[in-house]
Amino acid sequence: MAPKKLTKVILKHELVPKHEIAKPEEVAEILRKYGIKPEQLPWIKASDPIIRAIGAKPGDVIKITRKSPTAGEVIVYRYVVPG
């Protein structure tokens, strides 16, 4: 668990990719594209320090923009689960 003071710092850490709460339209689109339900996405816990820092709630879908050595930039989604 990250203490309060560090929340800003961890968001800027070089190991942490950009996390943002995905818009409902966007979520609907990717769910249709893959033909899945949101809980079939990879998960991320609500207690995850980054999730707390951006203030997401269980049920949200998080859009993660990773830097990838193979593709340059990759967008993945994670579903926030309680825990």
Place this chain on the structure above:
Amino acid sequence: METVKYVSEKELKEILKEAEKILPPRLINELYEELKEQALTREEVKKIVDLAISEYSSSLIEPGEAVGTVAAQSIGEPSTQMTLRTFHYAGVRELNVTLGLPRLIELVDARKTPSTPLMTVYLREGYKNSKEKATEIARRIEFTKVENVVKRVIIDIISFSIILELDPEMLHDKNITRDHVIKSLSRLKSLKANIVPDPEDPYKITIEVPFEKEPDYAKLFKLRDRILNTKIKGIKGIKRVIVQWRNGEYVLVCDGSNLVAVMRIPGVDPTRTISNNVKEVEEVLGIEAARQLLIKEMMNVLEEQGLDVDIRHVMLVADIMTRTGIVKQVGRHGVAGEKPSVLARAAFEVTVKQLIDAAARGEVDELRGVAENVIVGQYIPLGTSRVKLLMKLHIPTRTKGEER
């Protein structure tokens, strides 16, 4: 003669914008950098981009490909060539770091603490180019106990006291004075003793322990241990700090790990400071950072051993390990132990236990995976047998008296 109209950079960007839906950003950049150097017409550029798209599409993994098996073999085969040695860390002779197969096993087992926790601390602007400032921070971080600066401990039974003889060299090395030691000793609440600095020898401290009636010698020995374990300064868990010159700046390599505490030290660049402890990073920086670190550490081990494993295999392993939001090991207590199929789990480890437990729970095997279908001798659901035929049945309504 007809003038040839070459494509402008703006037009080139436009064409590439179209391709962005299919091609990844890195390929788009590569195409852009190459194409803007050439004198090409619009048609030619389009042809090249189309060719790139078709080339890219044909090299994509096909649905139903056994990527997990391919990854397992691609990592497993080179691992057999790894040596079981623990290597010295490159550049730091004093620090041993687990590498090779033991480290790889440690990573996929998702152990709580690695056998050699290590932290690389980067410094902020203004600190990173000065050796003095780097050393100063190193001294602040390094965990120092009384034991580390003491040359000799004498237990004086007659006067019932403990005499500490400090080591001047160690004091200088850690930048500590006798007063520091006395101060941290007087902070020990349970120590009801008189701390007397020796007036003649500047490196001697006498600790007089008061006693009632009978002197308790066992207590005296216990007290000695407690005094030696008293913290003078530093961060818990950091056993040693080494200042190193790396890529044009001073970096602190720490034996031991405590991310949160080190990130708070002024002068430390908290956005670049990392630990090799995956669980710790998961707690402090989240699951995505843990995934990133897993890939980094695994690739580091493989590359250090001179094994050329494609990063995509390692990324797949890291993806599976972090899928449920926490780092799970690739073993019977993690990924493999949570397979939905009874037979697949039984085929992995502890067969009898798996079967008995499954029987007790009344589990049903749907035979959807690979392992269970190999066991029963059916086609495995991979490649072409991954797909099933769905048919809309138009059953003609039977008219009376008609035979089927």
